[in-house]
Amino acid sequence: MARKIRVLIAKPGLDGHDRGAKVVANALRDAGMEVIYTGLHQTPEMIAESAVQEDVDVVGLSILSGAHMTMFPRVMELLKQKGAEYIKIVGGGIIPEEDVGRLEALGVAKVFGPGTDTRDIVAFIDKNFAHTA
């Protein structure tokens, strides 16, 4: 039987808006994934450490504070340093269109903006990160 997809949902930086992160976490759990939620006010170091410790397949970063161009690259850099580049990044929050392009060019797998249907997030993760038996 295929291993369940493991997802870390993380809130980097000082941003305290966790409604979306929790809704996504619930949706992924209801869809049968293993979800770990870091809680708020995480540094990139804490997130990368949790991702490796929890042996996740995907990290979802939720950020509404405008600090995404600092936080996303920092998390990705730290995962690379830990030899965990195989852990993919997705994200959401308030991220302007032009930054979405820049983030995806840096290697973020997908940015899910306001109004995203959680079923689309589930489908994307299922399609791209599922383990084969």
Place this chain on the structure above:
Amino acid sequence: MFEENPVQEIDFTTVSAEPVEPLYGPDSVAGLDYMRDLGFPGEYPFTRGVYPTMYRGRLWTMRQFSGFGTPRDTNGRYHYLLDHGQTGLSVAFDMPTIMGYDSDHPRAEGEVGRCGVAIDSPRDMEILFDGIDLSRITTSMTINAPASILLAFYLCTGEKKGARFDQMGGTIQNDILKEYIAQKSWIFPPEPSMRIITDIMAFCSSQLPKWNTISISGYHIREAGSTAVQELAFTLADGFAYVEAGIAAGLDVDDFAPRLSFFFNAHLDFFEEIAKYRAARRIWAKRMKEKYGAKDMRSLLCRFHTQTAGCSLTAQQPENNIVRTAFQGLSAVLGGTQSLHTNSMDETLALPSEKAVRIALRTQQIIAHETGVINTIDPLAGSYFIEAKTREMEEQAEDYFRKIDELGGVVKAIEMGFFQREIGRSAYEYQKAVERERKIVVGMNRFRLEDETIDIPILKIEPEVEIEQRNAVRKVRADRDNDKAARELARLKAAAQGADNLMPVILDCARCYCTEGEIIETLKNVFGEYQEPPIF
């Protein structure tokens, strides 16, 4: 009638999923007693309004929440808004300021000036209010854990400009309980946080007669996904907790209660919101009188600011947000708000542009000057629907008060995650309702535009802001008398360890240009830091 006339197959519920009857009539308000349940505006139980003349005497304050970039940037926006007819100021701080970090702290990196204005020291506050007379305008500051510090910075700034403490009017949000519940910008644990709040209450009751010490908030609870009843009940429960804390700290209820104020959301369901505000006034007045024995009429008044619901806006077809905001602003006025912020159409994308905030302000001005709704007080009173809904929400709130009491009170309920779970569940259920199209969001799950391009100006915060702020705070530290600053911080530490009122000591720190980060760090060493268990 309903057998022969088919009804649509849609959900006839409020945005909070509350069922609504097709028709309300005399039966719906059986037992309603005008003098007991409604009264006159400005008279107990204040259902119809906190003041006798309401908008016939004075319009609500038009108070747009704003702040971005450097203090100079925001000062420019304040002058713009005042020139365009705004009547009160409202400060939005950036995340480092909200969380107690100076702009050059490692945790501030990438965050300076992005969600609001960066304020590190009284010097920044002086720039923020350059050209503004603090003895003649009131200012609301959305700041919670560090509220004592920003209040001290504001008072120092006023002092420097020749304003007296008894002339300065405004509000600090300073509602730490809702931080643990919803907004999540805490620093210290609950006990020392409540001590700071009662210190502020005591200080203001003698020194700052025109200052609202807390803006007991439901806005953020609602934004986090709660229903209207949860917003109403959790906000008022927090209010009762502050009253009890003030009394436990040895204050007379009438010494501090007149300066407690409230802050509600104006969400999409038009009538549910109006009923909510009316229920809030009635509940607060009754409890303050019957349970807490308040004798001063002003202690019974649920005076409130309202902000239209940010979470109801869409990133798709943002111009539609102007329409949403207009309806929401109207519901707040029909509900008797004392002050109002109307959101800008672009706030799902960025902080408001000048054009967007001007339209938001004009929305209020059109309500005030063109619609005629201000001509009479509480115009919807007596409506079968509104009175039934007001009573229903009051009863539903009372159910929650009982539940919270059973759990041992607000702080205990917070520790158990009660509010957080209620809110999280409501948020998730709403999301599912939208995804199943039980709730329609125009432009998002219905009436979409494929391949939409955003055609409105979007505010950008440049990286230079962070560099400028870092340099500015370093200069403040270099230029001040550092021996004096160190002495005042040491005095603060001793005061925090003891029982003395912290406000005068924080003021002394502010006067010698201690930074916010330094003051918070000193207090953190004594009070510790709060950690939330990450439940979802």
